[in-house]
Amino acid sequence: MVRGGVQRVAVVGGGPRGLSAVERLLAVREAQGAPGTTLEITVYDPFDPGPGKVWRTGQPRLFLMNTPSFYPTVIPSEPGMAKPLAGTSFDAWRAARRDAIRAGQCGLGPEEQAELSRLDASGFPPRALYGRYLAETWQAILDAAPPDAVVRHVPQEVARVGRTPHGFAVTTASGRAREADAVVLALGHVQARLGRDQRVLAESAERLGLTYLPPAAPADVDWDRLPAGKSVLVRGMGLNFFDVMVQLTEGRGGRFSQRPDGRLAYEPSGREPRIVAASRRGVPYRGKTELDSYYAPSIVLRWFTRAAALAPRRAGIEPSFDQDLWPLLHRDTLWAYYSTLARVEPESVSEGFLARLDEALAVEGPAWEPLAARVARDGVAPARRLDLRALGAPLSGWHAQDRSDLDARVLAYLDEDAAGSARGEDDPVKMAIAALHRGRAVLKEAVADGGITEESWVSGLRGWFEGLVEGLASGPPALRIRQMAALMRAGVVGTVGPEPRFSIDRSEPAFTASSPWVGAPEVRSRYLVEALAPANVVAQSDSALLSGLLADGLVRPRFLAGTDGVPRPSSGLDVTAPPYRALDVNGQPVEGLYVLGLQLSAVQWGTAIAAEAHTFAAPGEAHDGAPYPSGQRTLRDADAIARDILGLGA
Template identity: 45%
Template sequence: MAVVGAGPRGTSTLERLESELRRTQNYSRKITVVVFDVHDPGAGHVWSTAQSRHFLMNTPAGFPTVAPERTHAEDPGLSFDQWRALGGDGAALSSVEAEELAAMERGSYPPRALYGRYLRHVFEAAVSALRSHEAVVEVRIERAEVTALHRGDADYLLYAHPVAAGHPHPKRSGEQFSLHAHAVVLAVGHVPAHLNPAQKAMALAASEAGLTYQGPNVPGDVAWDKIPAGETVLVRGLGLNFFDAMAALTVGRGGQFNEVNGGPGRALEYWPSGREPRIVAASRRGTPYRAKSCIEEFIPASVTLRYLDAELIIQKIAEARVLNPGATARFDAHVWPLLHRDVLLAYYSFAARRHPARFNVEPEQFVKSLTEVLDAEHQAGSQVWLQSARQLVEKYAPEMGFLDVPLLGRPFDQNGFSSMSDYQVAVKEYLEYDAISSHEGEKNPLKMAIATLNAGRMVVKDMIAEGLISDESRLGEVQGWFEPLVEGLASGPPVQRIEELAALARANIVEFIGPDPEFAIDAPTGMFTVSSPWVDAPACTGRTLVEAMMPANRVLQTASPLLRQLIDDGLAAAFTMHNDQGEPIPGQGLDVKGEPYRMVDGRGVPHRAIFVLGLQLSSVQWGTAIAAQAGAALDGAARTLGDAQNAARELLRLSQV
């Protein structure tokens, strides 16, 4: 068995394989497992233990795992939080790692390098347990890049190049070798991607003008030290990668954040080292992702979904399929109206407890009346209930105002600013309010409305994986507007990052460009420029532009030699989706069939024994980068573990045929 990729998904495969071997016991044939990765096994690329300690996770320690929570002492796997509670579970930690672990709580946001150390520990434990099993002849770890895979009569032939250890770009260091494998698991994770046409054009123009263009990349791979101190660097994107760029260019250069008695939103001040560049940040919404709430749980227990009932939707789809076998749900018509109800009910229910004086009637009576409106037996997609809810708020809670949920993703939509300084003031106020809201935790109505939206996202994620939402709805609705909305609201950084960004803005280290930024290269000056149509100010200029985003997760855009060879040779293909006109559109991920996910070749025929895990499943799953949730069901929020378990079971079944 060949496992290509030894990051989180490859590690889960080995851990589930060991669990299945131990559970079933009797195997008549012997097994050899060969694991390939150019990076450190377990941590892989993104979670490298060599990256900056300033790069933080955006989920609290209690959430992620690459194995089911440990319930028996002999289990090699355990969740990250269990590993934390056990002080590293016997791992030989460095002094820095031990210090970080000792200071960490369930609600802490650890350095990504520390999570990488956890991954390495689980990988090593799983490999050790596999090697002790009587059915396993060998577990071999090859520090090598698999560049090609060919189909034989009864097996597969893999070609690989050894690499020298190194971060971030291991170099090939030996002659190509081959391996015959009866089964292959592709768990390659984040792979390099070619620039899209607009990025290619910008990169070419920048090269001709002698400017520095940094395309999308894993933050740990970027040469941040090459950005000159004192100069202006334009950063496109205010998502999670932006905060890594911000940290690398400030505290990563010797600056310091110091606590001051300013309260939430003004808790820090920044002391520069003098080696920072001036950071000019821009994104479509004009503001960064909102911060996570200061709570331990990924989704707090106080958040419930009263209306978004996946089982009820499934039942209605089943009824429709009696007459139309291909019936599916549409997000805008059948899902969003229910989730929208839940978000509004959460907002006003928490507001009734937090701000009772803002209601013209008894808050409990208002919530009861609102619930009656939301309960009304209208068709799911009807807007009648929404109008009734708006009228109820206008009459009895005008001070609260009606929560326009879609508008939360674009807080300055259609707002013009007469100067750059006016816009800076607006964004700083926005950051300070966001920090205050996060520190209030479950007391804050807006943050709990967002938490409800996030809970609904997990339901939508499951529905897409089960094939219950149509392609056209997913393309035009889920990915068209819902995904950007929920990502910007619920997938943000820990509040520490927002406090730091506010401090940097007050120190004039970071400046913001307004919504819908327009980037270009000015021919007369030979400089990058950026401006916003919503801010009346001259364009900002700089000699460096950084795309603060990961490489595109699209298999047709891949720069991975292996994935490119598989597609070019017809051994793999992009998944085909259909838009609202019924036209075929290539999806982001590989075409796969069934569960476990067998890779499908260019003729539409599934391979007998090639299985795909992780990011390359993005066409049949949504949110594939989200880690498994500790303690969750393997067919739910821990689906990545379920995928690994399904593959492990089939690998063992095939090994006995």
């Protein structure tokens, strides 16, 4: 809606997704031609637009991105979208900045210049450096904005979005309301309420004088509350754990160095606490494979191709993840492992094994799986047979006599994982994971927007597969695994064991942690850190804005039915098909209210990553004559929203 010659758009959230929303609005408008009206965009975020909160430039430099330099972008490159007015990928920005440093024309500080000088395309940048890219991209977009477009930043949190007769009223924490004809919710990560067991721990800690640090972004935590020399329990061994680990060690003056055997050694500063880590699996996520590309070049999906994954949808069939999609990806995973094994360890397989396996995998219907298992049993050395589920739970079924026995096992796991990362495409396990990783891109497109049954979304994709593939394929840079091993050798890091149980000892106040798979003693500490990201579940959000939208009935959670057929609220908001207008409490589209990013987790899988810098095509795969488009889904969503706001349709 345009009133008085001005179209007002509110973008709530100024991080990468909010930046992309602004960039697409300006680019689409420019491509549209002079409309004779003014476009007024207001971005609401208490942090600087571009970096937002997560990528702010002032955070510790030790916090690394989980993706290499060549991967991320906020600027689209896919055909079919309006040409960007400014900006480029992070890697292109990195290369240009390095050239400017060499020419003595770089305006960055010495720390950032040093980081850029040693950072190559396959390196993992500090998050603060990516924030610098976002800040400069934001400014470049503003500088390129046409004269009939105005972009403003309101450095405040939005407390409420309400309907008005003409559109929306956007009210900030200060109480001031501003009008908007359209609102884009680009909220990113929002704080969540504590779960029941977390509330018990937090309340008990307050009463007993213990220190409990709830889930939070690592850059927001006061780490000085954890004293040197004391045991500190850390719950969670995913990506946040490694931020905790490095902040409490290298961040306190410790030093890593290379040993003659290629492993790392750690020299303590004396200011470290003793970190004792716990997680359901008892081990951290596996480290990323060391490659010069995002996908292993040797991995080509033979069964789980894009055409095969989308065939049911194109035929008007709603497939099941477990029955229709997973068997195809499972075949590719087995082939990736065993074909690599036969190449690098031919002595581990019998003559003609790969041909027999190929025949088994080609069998249609459910008979392929037991046949392939029999071929592997007869043709592969027992110690080299693939147990895919065991990869995700390497301590499953194993009992440790005590925690020293456990830590020796975990250390061996870390060393082997780091060695596998270094072997790259010559490591069978890492190539099995590479097939899962490659297939995940296909899967994201196949399951989006009702691509599979609700039951299999809940029980299959989100129920068991997500945890497996996250632990295997979404891990940290291999460096972090090597560092954790060094810290365990130095006695700075230990572990609790699988399926940990946490409680409070009120007689001698302390947090306690134990594992049913590990003998005594239990771990005791007056300090507990939740190394978990806040839950991305809209119904558990601690955001005043989301809570108000839900209470007002302007949005609702999406309900999905599980195996029992009972609909339950899912993690994300209920929305229309793209451009993702919010659905109100009665299931009616709210014209002018759009959702972009993480709160689409009920209709898109894998919303945490905003966009890849390039599209990565498997050989022979294409999309309407263009490269395979899996990587820039968020940017395409932002483009669709911009087109709808500007009245151009899909």
